[in-house]
Amino acid sequence: MTAVRSDASPVRFGVVVFPGSNTDADCHHALGTFPGVMAEYLWHKDTDLKGVDGVVLPGGFSYGDYLRCGAIARFSPIMQSVAEFAAEGGLVMGICNGFQTLCEAGLLPGVLIRNTGLQFICRYVDLRVDNAATPFTSACADGELLRIVVKHNEGNYQVDPHTLEQMKANGQVILRYADARGQVTAQANPNGATENIAGVCNQTHNVFGMMPHPENSVEAAVAGGTSGRLLFQSMIDTLRERAS
Amino acid sequence: MNIHVYVTPKAGILDPQGATVERALPALGFSGVSGVRIGKYIELQLQPADGADPAAVREQIDDMCRRLLSNPIIEDYRFEIDE
Numbered sequence: 001m002t003a004v005r006s007d008a009s010p011v012r013f014g015v016v017v018f019p020g021s022n023t024d025a026d027c028h029h030a031l032g033t034f035p036g037v038m039a040e041y042l043w044h045k046d047t048d049l050k051g052v053d054g055v056v057l058p059g060g061f062s063y064g065d066y067l068r069c070g071a072i073a074r075f076s077p078i079m080q081s082v083a084e085f086a087a088e089g090g091l092v093m094g095i096c097n098g099f100q101t102l103c104e105a106g107l108l109p110g111v112l113i114r115n116t117g118l119q120f121i122c123r124y125v126d127l128r129v130d131n132a133a134t135p136f137t138s139a140c141a142d143g144e145l146l147r148i149v150v151k152h153n154e155g156n157y158q159v160d161p162h163t164l165e166q167m168k169a170n171g172q173v174i175l176r177y178a179d180a181r182g183q184v185t186a187q188a189n190p191n192g193a194t195e196n197i198a199g200v201c202n203q204t205h206n207v208f209g210m211m212p213h214p215e216n217s218v219e220a221a222v223a224g225g226t227s228g229r230l231l232f233q234s235m236i237d238t239l240r241e242r243a244s
Numbered sequence: 245m246n247i248h249v250y251v252t253p254k255a256g257i258l259d260p261q262g263a264t265v266e267r268a269l270p271a272l273g274f275s276g277v278s279g280v281r282i283g284k285y286i287e288l289q290l291q292p293a294d295g296a297d298p299a300a301v302r303e304q305i306d307d308m309c310r311r312l313l314s315n316p317i318i319e320d321y322r323f324e325i326d327e
Binding site for chain 1: 257258260261264284312313315317318
């Protein structure tokens with residue numbers, strides 16, 4: 001599928017590839033389904049972000065999840081560039097292992113630990129959008145439900161109570177596991193995450209991490225629904241506004 | 245020198261693996277077990293720089309533990325040095 005080129009220059013995303021990343025191609029493909037958007041790969045050993053407008057850290061098992069998920073990937077040369085990009089306000093989205101890596105790098109608060117059920121979970125979840133006023137959720141409505149897949153064994157988000165209160169006051173809790181009616185319940189929590197938290201952002205709302213995989217919910221023709229499109233569309237809209 | 249590093253979950257952090265093992269032990273006939281916590285043991289050889297004093301060596305190992313070997317949000321660490 002060829003991206004439709006408008007007169008405006010394309011919005012460009014860089015998808016970082018670590019050894020063991022495995023949803024990089026899905027992320028690349030998902031981004032390419034948006035008109036006027038181009039995606040390219042950024043190898044973890046490079047330091048050049050190639051002037052991309054946004055960065056995506058994909059899911060997978062970087063470095064085999066050795067030691068702790070994302071613990072080694074956070075020291076890859078590309079991550080220094082990503083940190084500088086983020087410090088300047090650049091948009092960074094981490095998905096699953098990408099989320100774990102951002103937490104290990106200190107670019108997001110908290111940490112993802114082993115699921116309380118000790119099992120790898122691969123199923124659909126309903127996510128409630130708790131803050132639609134971010135560059136990652138602006139195309140969503142507050143309280144909207146997104147049906148997106150999770151596939152992880154270490155998705156249990158933990159953060160100390162003091163930091164959590166600050167995060168809530170600052171609108172940094174973005175997505176929560178909910179039931180089909182939008183209620184945040186224990187039964188709807190697949191992994192024991194504190195307060196059913198599935199996605200958070202940093203204090204300046206430009207770095208975002210989520211455990212579920214929006215890149216697998218972007219095409220109606222492929223099983224998985226299209227809820228994920230709203231998150232990518234939000235980033236694209238934000239970047240287009242910034243460029244105008 | 246041989247370095248032995250022990251990384252353990254912080255007190256108060258939920259440890260589902262430890263809890264699972266604690267539940268499994270009575271099934272094997274072991275009673276009276278509680279407080280099972282599962283951590284990591286890391287061993288490494290360290291060749292200190294010439295003239296490095298013991299405090300500098302300990303500082304270096306501390307740095308390794310804080311930055312990579314443990315996640316200070318959820319883990320404690322301690323280490324032993326065999327000369």
